[in-house]
Every structure is written in C-alpha cells, then in structure tokens.
Amino acid sequence: MATQPLHEVVYARLRHAIMSGLIAPGRKLTSRKLARELGTSDMPVRSALLRL
Incomplete structure (x- = not known):
C-alpha cells in the first residue's frame, strides 16, 4: 500500500479545514x-x- 507524500496530506487537511469552516474566512494563515x-x-x- 502506497503512502501519500506529506505535502499531499497537509494539502488535504488544510483544504478540508477551509471548506468545512474550521478555518474562518479572513484568518491570516502563516x-x-x-x-x-x-x-x-x-x-x-x-x-x-501554494496549491490553495
């Protein structure tokens, strides 16, 4: 079973957090x-x- 690269996992988690409202609109992301x-x-x- 292949594992995803870490940057892909982080991308998916951030995208999910944004789409589900866990990261509020206008929040400064560092x-x-x-x-x-x-x-x-x-x-x-x-x-x-960068992908987002």
Whole structure:
C-alpha cells in the first residue's frame, strides 16, 4: 500500500479545514503557525498553501 507524500496530506487537511469552516474566512494563515498546529515542518505547509 502506497503512502501519500506529506505535502499531499497537509494539502488535504488544510483544504478540508477551509471548506468545512474550521478555518474562518479572513484568518491570516502563516506557514509556521499551521505547521505547529499540524505537527509538521514549514515546507509541506508552504507547498500546500501554494496549491490553495
């Protein structure tokens, strides 16, 4: 069974949080704060934010 790259997992989690309203409209998103919240480093978060 193949595992997804971390940046894909982070992207899916952030997208879900935005679409479901867990991340409020207008909230300032910083890669460091999101990385802390998701328990990962900045790079996967930056990659996900670029896709969003």
